[in-house]
Amino acid sequence: IIKAEKKLLKLNHRLTNIRHNYLHQVTTEIINRKPKFIVLEDLNVKGMMKNKYLSKAIAEQCFYGFYRQIEYKSLWNNIKFIVADRFYSSSKICSCCGAIKNDLKLSDRVYKCERCNTLIDRDKNASINLMNYGKSIA
Structure with missing residues (x-):
């Protein structure tokens, strides 16, 4: 049982690392296109997480991580970062x-x-x- 738990932990850790690597690659690709500005919508993620059918998929997408990376990478590259209102x-x-x-x-x-x-x-x-x-x- 302990071996199986370790194997599962290792697999979950690997999948998490793959997701984070993909997130970094996508945000870097967006920034490398040198846009004048980037607009992101402010989403009600907390409300979206209440949907029992979508909550797991939404949690795996790391919306906040994407938002945070785009924000700081755009500041580093002098790209205007705009947040559209939630409504x-x-x-x-x-x-x-x-x-x-x-x-x-x-x-x-x-x-x-x-x-x-x-x-x-x-x-x-x-x-x-x-x-x-x-x-x-x-």
Whole structure:
């Protein structure tokens, strides 16, 4: 039993190190692209952790570690770091015309605007909105 526990501990430690290494590589890759600014959304991680189906996956993603690394690496490289407000609805705003869609569900993966008939991936729409938010502040 002790041998099996040691083996499991060693495996968990190795997986944790792989995750941390990947996190460092991704943040370094983002910083090495030399953007003018970086915009991150302030997420309610504590509220997301209450979801019993997603909590383990969210905990493994190390959101705070990613946030912390991007913040200090951007300060080292003189890149402006901007945090979008928690209540900024980046996924509900149309990136083309600015119309707000309040009835957007989490299961809707494609954003369709009724005003300008734009059909775009929800995450891409949110990233464009965050880029526009950063341009308006920077």
